[in-house]
Amino acid sequence: MVDDSLYILEKMRDLNLSVSTQAYNSILYNFRETDEMWDVYKAIESKNEHTYSTVVDGLCRQQKLEDAVSFLRDSEWKDTGPSVVSFNSIMSAYCKLGFVDTAKSFLCTVLKCGLVPSVHSHNILINGLCLAGSIGEALELAGDMSKHGVEPDTVTYNILAKGFHLLGMIKWVWEVIQQMLDKGLTPDVITYTILLCGHCQLGNIDKGLRLLKDMLSRGFELNSVIPCSVMLSGLCKTGRIEEAFSLFYRMKANGVRPDIVAYSIVIHGLCRLGELDLAIWLYDEMCSKRILPNSRTHGAMLLGLCRKGMLLEARALLNSLISTGCTLDIILYNIVIDGYAKSGCIEEALELFRGVIESGITPNVATFNSLIHGYCKTQNIAEARKVLDVIKLYKLVPSVVSYTTLMNAYANCGDTEKVDELRREMKANGISPTNFTYSVIIKGLCIGRKLEKYNQVLRDMASEGVTPDQITYNTVIQHLCRAKDLFRAFELFEEMKSRNLEPTPATYDILINGLCFYGYLKDAERFLCSLRERDVSLSKFAYTTVIKAHCVKGDPEMAVKLFLQVLDRGFDVSVRDYSAVINRLCRRELAKEAKFFFCLMLSRGVSPDLDICRVMIKSSDVLGWTIKAGLLP
DNA sequence: ATAGGGTTAG
Numbered sequence: 279m280v281d282d283s284l285y286i287l288e289k290m291r292d293l294n295l296s297v298s299t300q301a302y303n304s305i306l307y308n309f310r311e312t313d314e315m316w317d318v319y320k321a322i323e324s325k326n327e328h329t330y331s332t333v334v335d336g337l338c339r340q341q342k343l344e345d346a347v348s349f350l351r352d353s354e355w356k357d358t359g360p361s362v363v364s365f366n367s368i369m370s371a372y373c374k375l376g377f378v379d380t381a382k383s384f385l386c387t388v389l390k391c392g393l394v395p396s397v398h399s400h401n402i403l404i405n406g407l408c409l410a411g412s413i414g415e416a417l418e419l420a421g422d423m424s425k426h427g428v429e430p431d432t433v434t435y436n437i438l439a440k441g442f443h444l445l446g447m448i449k450w451v452w453e454v455i456q457q458m459l460d461k462g463l464t465p466d467v468i469t470y471t472i473l474l475c476g477h478c479q480l481g482n483i484d485k486g487l488r489l490l491k492d493m494l495s496r497g498f499e500l501n502s503v504i505p506c507s508v509m510l511s512g513l514c515k516t517g518r519i520e521e522a523f524s525l526f527y528r529m530k531a532n533g534v535r536p537d538i539v540a541y542s543i544v545i546h547g548l549c550r551l552g553e554l555d556l557a558i559w560l561y562d563e564m565c566s567k568r569i570l571p572n573s574r575t576h577g578a579m580l581l582g583l584c585r586k587g588m589l590l591e592a593r594a595l596l597n598s599l600i601s602t603g604c605t606l607d608i609i610l611y612n613i614v615i616d617g618y619a620k621s622g623c624i625e626e627a628l629e630l631f632r633g634v635i636e637s638g639i640t641p642n643v644a645t646f647n648s649l650i651h652g653y654c655k656t657q658n659i660a661e662a663r664k665v666l667d668v669i670k671l672y673k674l675v676p677s678v679v680s681y682t683t684l685m686n687a688y689a690n691c692g693d694t695e696k697v698d699e700l701r702r703e704m705k706a707n708g709i710s711p712t713n714f715t716y717s718v719i720i721k722g723l724c725i726g727r728k729l730e731k732y733n734q735v736l737r738d739m740a741s742e743g744v745t746p747d748q749i750t751y752n753t754v755i756q757h758l759c760r761a762k763d764l765f766r767a768f769e770l771f772e773e774m775k776s777r778n779l780e781p782t783p784a785t786y787d788i789l790i791n792g793l794c795f796y797g798y799l800k801d802a803e804r805f806l807c808s809l810r811e812r813d814v815s816l817s818k819f820a821y822t823t824v825i826k827a828h829c830v831k832g833d834p835e836m837a838v839k840l841f842l843q844v845l846d847r848g849f850d851v852s853v854r855d856y857s858a859v860i861n862r863l864c865r866r867e868l869a870k871e872a873k874f875f876f877c878l879m880l881s882r883g884v885s886p887d888l889d890i891c892r893v894m895i896k897s898s899d900v901l902g903w904t905i906k907a908g909l910l911p
Numbered sequence: 912a913t914a915g916g917g918t919t920a921g
Contacts (some may be wrong), residue, residue, distance in 0.1 A: 370912075401912040436913045471914040507915040514916095539916050546917070577917045612918040619919090647919040682920045689921090717921040749921055 280308045303328045310336025327358045334364040338371035346371070362393050366402055373406030381406055397428045401437060408441030416441055432463050439472045448476045467493070471505045478512030486512050487521075494532070503529070507540045514547025522547055523556075538564075542574045549582025557582050573607050580610060584617025589626070592617055605639065612644050619652030627652045643669065643677045650680055654687035662687060676707070682715045689722030694731075697722040710742060717749050724757035748774070748782045755785065759792030767792060783817040790820050794827040802827065803836075818849040822858065829862035834871035837863075841875070845882070853879070857890040864897040872897060 283305055290297055302322040306329065309315045315336045322329055330350075337346035350364050365388050372381035381403055388395050400423050407416035420438060423430050435458035442450035455469060470493045477486035490509050494502065506529050513522035526544050529536060536544075541564040548557035561579065565571065571579075576599055583592035596614050599606055611634050618627035627649060634641055646669045653662035662684055669676045681704045688696040697719060704711065711719070716739050723731055732754070739746065751774040758767035771789060774781060786809060793802035802824050809816060821844045828837040837859060845851060856879040863872040876894055879886065886894075 366912080398912055403912095405912060431912095433913050438913095440913065466913090468914045475914075504915045509915095511916065537915095541916095543916050572916095574917050581918080607917085609918045614918095616919065642918085644919045651919070677919080679920045684920090686920065712920090714921050721921070753921075 280305070283308070297323075299324055299326050299329065303332060306332050306336075311339045327361045327363075330358065331361050331363040331367070335367040338367045341371075343368070343371050343375075360391055360393070362388060362396050362399060365393070366396070366398050369399065369406070370402045373402060373409070376410065378403070378406045378410045378412070395426060395428070397423070397431055397434070400426070400428060400430075401433050404434060404441075405437045408437055408444065411445065413438075413441045413445060413447075430461070432458065432466055432469065435461075435463065436466070436468050436472060439469065443472055443475055443479070446479075448480055451476045467502065467505065471508060474505055474508050474512075478508060478515075481516065483512050483516055483518065503534050503537055503540060506534055506536075507543055510540060510543045510547075514543060514550070517551065519547050519551055519553065538569050538572060538575070541569060542572070542578060545575060546578035546581070549578045549585065552582075552585050554582045554586050554588075573610065577607075577610055577613055580613045580617075584613060584620070587621060589614075589617055589621060589623065593626075593630075600637075605637070608634070608639055608642055608645060611639065612642070612648060615645060616648035616651070619648045619655065622652070622655050624649075624652040624656050624658070641672060641674075643674050643680065646672075646674070647677065647679045647683060650683045654683060659684070659687045659691075676709070678704070678709050678712055678715060681709065682712075682718055685715065685722070686718045689718050689725060692722065692726030694722045694726040694728050711744065713744055713747050713750065716744060716746070717753050720750060721753050721757075724753065724760075729757070746777075746779075748779050748785065751779065752782065752785050752788060756788045759788055759795070762796055764792055764796065764798070781814075783815055783820070786814070787817055787819045787823070791823050794823050799824070799827050799831055818844060818851070818855070821847075821849075822855055826858055826862055829859055829866070829868075832866050832868065834863060834868055834874075838871070838874065841878075851882070851884070853884050853887050853890065856884060857887070857893070860890060861893055864893050867897070869897045 287297065287301075287305065299322065302318065303326075306315060306318045306322070309318050310332055315333065319325075319329070319333060334346045334350055337343070337349060346368055350360055350368070365384055369381040369384050372378070372384070385395055385399065385403065388399065400419060404416045404419050407413070407419065416438060420430050420434055423434070435454055439451045439454045439458075442448070442454060451472060455465065455473065458465065458469070470489065474486050474489055474493075477483070477489060486509055490505060493505060506525065510522050510525060513519070513525065522544055526536060526540070529540070541560065545557045545560050545564075548554070548560065557579065561571065561575070564575075576595070580592050580595060583589070583595065592614050596606075596610065599610065611630065615627045615630050615634075618624070618630065631641070631645065631649060634645070646665050650662045650665045653659070653665065666676050666680060666684065669680065681700055685697050685700050688694075688700070701711070701719065704715075716735065719735055720732065723729055723735065736746070751770060755767045755770050755774075758764070758770065767789060771781065771785065774785070786805075790802050790806060793799070793805065806816075806820060806824055809820075821840055825837045825840045825844070828834070828840070841859065844855075856875055860872045860875050863869075863875070872894065876886070876890070
């Protein structure tokens, strides 16, 4: 209520009451980010140290750094002398602009003025160094603190821990925190939050959950919406949306009010997994609590619509955001452009892209990468390739994603020469391939029947410090299965496990499909059973592959047994799954069994489509029976 | 002075 404070100030003057410097400073502080600061400043009769440091801070916040420095140098502080606080503001501002060296030089100025840099001064510089990636210098400065007569505090250690976290050196995060404990300092809620971030980044979600529980029991509940958000984000990123949802409600029950960030995280998580209805429900709840959606929230909703294939709706939402008049983030456009590209609507993607350019918004690499993807998806590799040059025209640099997307298109045609060409171009531009890239390269070798080069690629990976992951293995295992080399496929499967790579549901899909395809149905069955006994998570595909094989082999009893297990496991069974089974049974003239599945489908509330009805009618007397069941053919 | 959320490739 700063304007009301001005009114009171005026009244006090009218009544000839004297206004204390402290009162003026308080008003000055509230106007420090605006030009009105000077009006307040001029009105102050006796200024003190706080007055000056507030002005310096205000100028820094208004990005008027040079004014701040000259004010400090030339102005009226001569009666009091400059304070360390003013220098801290200036150092902080230089750090935020990325000029850490300039910030550091002010530390000498502080000393020259005969002042003692405080713990704050050091922390500001240490933070600046960490954000600039100079963790070594940051540690050095922290080590020198005692020489300067101050001691590192909890904040110092938190900053260093965050610095290591930013570099992905999570082990050192623990190390820093251990040192902090050794010094007898008490970790605060921020320390815990950084630890929690580390757990989440390493994928140790369960450890994170335990830590969060521990935190809440230590009584951090008053300001713990941030740690809860970190946890929500970790859960959402690993697809554990139900747990995220329950944490969200436990937060509320414990009096931790979710804010815009917490809401956006969960809405995004739901949208990413295609739970659009729940996302909309949460969005409405958020709005009803007067929390206004921002660009991130809108991005999540756009993503949700695109993932559901509701491109018209996504576009309508984007248009309505545009019509509100504020310039939109390129990311919001990227989401819709990518939605078009993924659905093979390259024309629409291009049209929106032109709209972006016309409204003067700068595209980024992701924008172009989506266009590359769109061209590849519509089998237009030549145009996709040209986008690489367009990226350069926009003074942007093609990323590893640009190259990998293109390489993938060539790999799918088995064109290993073009893949190699891009690989060389990429290297020449100083871009390192990732695991992603290598899996594409290996896929190219598989499809192009050049597997003799596989070992060379593995050596390249090793020399670049890229370790094969599950998908690298899946790619080769799939190729071996296709080439009927099931023995080597299973050898690689064992190798994968011996390297502590947990096979994915897709790994099992590939192996089971391979076994079934080449007639090893008994082995597939046994394999599936052993996996189920060990409670390995399997996809619906693993089951339906074996079920389909049973239908083909004429063993409907086993098919029924397994199919009921699929329903039992709560998989989302569609009309396509039923028709896959029914088609095969009909082809073997097992009309009775086909009818059983047809009835099962109806009883589960799944509507038959035209194709499945045709098949049923052709193979049996189902027409009369359908009409009797009250269904219209 | 220190902690949280968005887009792209297998």
